[in-house]
Every structure is written in structure tokens, then in C-alpha cells.
Amino acid sequence: MARRRKGSPVHGWVVIDKPEGLTSTQVVGIVRRVFDAQKAGHAGTLDPMATGVLAVALGEATKTVPYAMEAEKTYRFTARWGEGRDSDDAEGAVTGTSDRRPTRDEIEAAIPALVGAITQIPPVYSAIKVDGERAYDLARDGETVVLEPRTVFIRSVRLLEQPDSDHAEFEMVCGKGAYVRAWVRDLARNLGTLGHVSQLRRLAIGSFAVSDAIGLEQLRGFMHSPAAFEHLRPISTALDGIPALAVTGSDAVRLKSGNPILIRRHEFARIAESAAPGDDLQGLTVFLSTGDGEPVALACFAEGELRPFRVFNFATG
Numbered sequence: 001m002a003r004r005r006k007g008s009p010v011h012g013w014v015v016i017d018k019p020e021g022l023t024s025t026q027v028v029g030i031v032r033r034v035f036d037a038q039k040a041g042h043a044g045t046l047d048p049m050a051t052g053v054l055a056v057a058l059g060e061a062t063k064t065v066p067y068a069m070e071a072e073k074t075y076r077f078t079a080r081w082g083e084g085r086d087s088d089d090a091e092g093a094v095t096g097t098s099d100r101r102p103t104r105d106e107i108e109a110a111i112p113a114l115v116g117a118i119t120q121i122p123p124v125y126s127a128i129k130v131d132g133e134r135a136y137d138l139a140r141d142g143e144t145v146v147l148e149p150r151t152v153f154i155r156s157v158r159l160l161e162q163p164d165s166d167h168a169e170f171e172m173v174c175g176k177g178a179y180v181r182a183w184v185r186d187l188a189r190n191l192g193t194l195g196h197v198s199q200l201r202r203l204a205i206g207s208f209a210v211s212d213a214i215g216l217e218q219l220r221g222f223m224h225s226p227a228a229f230e231h232l233r234p235i236s237t238a239l240d241g242i243p244a245l246a247v248t249g250s251d252a253v254r255l256k257s258g259n260p261i262l263i264r265r266h267e268f269a270r271i272a273e274s275a276a277p278g279d280d281l282q283g284l285t286v287f288l289s290t291g292d293g294e295p296v297a298l299a300c301f302a303e304g305e306l307r308p309f310r311v312f313n314f315a316t317g
Contacts, residue, residue: 007038011059011314012232013068017213018046018054027216031056034223035232043068043238044205049091052202053210060295060312061235068238071206072155075172077197079184082166084194088123088181092196100193101165110190111157114183119149123181152178167198207240235295235312236287242298244287245306252290255297256313260305 014031018024024045032040041062043055052075057065081101085092102110122128128147153175160169172180181197188195203210214231222228236244251261281301288296288306297308 007032008036009059009314010035010037010232011061011312012057012235013061013208013237014056014058014219014231015208015213015233016054016056016219017210017215018051019216020051021048022216023048024054027054028056030216030220032058034219034228036224041065043071043208044073044202046202047089047091047200049089050200050202052200053205053208053213054202055205055208055238057238058232060314061238063298063310063312064235064238067242068206068208070176071238071240072173072175073178073202073206074204075174075180076160076201076203077170077172077180077184078199079168079170079188079195080166080198081168081188081191081193081195083196084185084188085196086124087196088179088185089197089200096194098193100191102168102191102193104159104162104168106191107159107162107168107187110187111159113190114187115154115157117151117153120152120179120182120186121149122147122179123185150177152176154178154183157183171203207237234293236289239287239298242285242287244289246291247288247296249290252288252296255288255299255306255308256311258308258311260299260307263301263304263306 018027024042028040028042037058039059039062041057043065046054055068082098083094084096086095155173158171162168184195184197254261284301286299286301288299295312298310299306299308
């Protein structure tokens, strides 16, 4: 007999305004205990010094984490000029200093070179795996870490203000895999100085925004209380931008058994209308739910069928 999972079958997303000083894993653990949830995960790590949006998935919502992680992210951060650090943020050891301080005009002139599709070497203190080990674990053990450059997408960057000659505040919208710390390091080098991130706040991940977030301490006050569930958002929240379709009860049963369903002409037309311009419908991911809104599956459209590859299971125990 299968062992019963500890906790309750809770499903959905919780948007936390992460405080400074905690790891993302610690925050997930607290949220899981508040809801007594069987399973939990998160969409995109925030370093301990960072604050802001940490989207925590509970139960079957963990199956949609990859889609949340693909979404664009918005950050507000402060660059500190004149000091390079081994972690590229304020928590690292100083590796070099510079007396040069860039002007506002110089900063604004340098930004365009680091916008769009750019090549970036991630910080050595990052969660990227090297031969099966996390880069930050290797770096903390004193090993030399060499990470390969990768192409990332920076949609936009704005210089907000310069409170003094040592600091500049920015806002960035970027794609998956982009590191703010690496961006500041590279901008500083292009400006002929050194720099690191002294403050970092994530404002949004896709449809998860800080304006919708709850503070961790406030949520902790709802430990095992029905009030916590007022802050639980639907599984579909992470699937904005993915075409959605309601299915009948018999089709839902087939899909949950892992079987494909035929797509009808009017359903095909609805999917085609909701897809992004230029999308190839073959292989398109579609979110399927019942008429009552209960998630059924994520399916791939191919050869006139919807073929499930991720099924949502709300069975208890």
C-alpha cells in the first residue's frame, strides 16, 4: 500500500513579498507549514539579500512552475560603484576597488549596449550546476568556478536616479536566466569602474506582481487558519498567455487517463484565435479545464488531437 503523504492536498499559488535575510527555500518551507500542504515549490530563486515577489506553488500548481519561470521578470535595484565583489552583490568579499564614478550621462549612454539579446557570464555564486554541483557550493568551498557565457534577453532598463556619486538606481525587465548582479558587474566594467548590486527587489514575475503579494510575517500569522486561503490563487495564474479550452466530462476522464481527445472544428478555431500571431499550432500547448474551471491537463496539439503531457490530479491522500 502506498504511503500517505504528510499534510493536506492544497493546490494553488501564493505570492509572497519575501523579506531580506531568508533563502527562497526557507520561505517555501514557511508557506508550506502555514497551509499544511503536502507539496510546495517556487518559481525563481531570490538571494537572501533580495526582497520582493516569490511565487510559491502548492500541490498540483507545482506542475506549472516551469511556465512561471519562463515569464519575464521586473526588478528594481541599486548599483554601488567603486567596489567589485566575488558574489557581485553586497554579501560578497571585496575583490577590487576603483576611484572612478560614472556620471548620469555616461550611464545612460552605456545602457543600450546591455539591452536586447546579450551575452552574459553568470555570477560564480549562482545556482547553476557544474558537474552536478551548485556553483555557489563550489565557490564557498574555495574551488575555482568557471561558468560558460550564455545569451539572455534584457527587454528594457531605466536609470531611475542617482542618490549620490556612489550609487545608481535602476529598473529592469528581463527574460529567464538573466542575472541582475552580472548585468551591474558588466555595466560597471563598460564604464571603466567596478560595481556590485547593493539592493535588489523583484517587482513581478509574469502575472505575479508585488502589489498582489502578502508579507511573509502576515501570512505566518494565519498558520493553519482558513484566513490563509484568501491568499491562495488558482493554478491557472501561472498559465497566462497559454491558450485555454473547456472540455466535457467524458473528455476530461480520457485526458486524466493520459489519452488524447479529438479536437472539434469550433474548438480549433478558438485555439487559433487565442494563440500568439505567427505561432505554429502544431505542438502548441493548451490548458484544458472543465466547464466549472477545474484544471484537467496541459496538452499538446498535434494532428487534430490534444495529447495530454501534464495531468492534474486532485485525489486526496
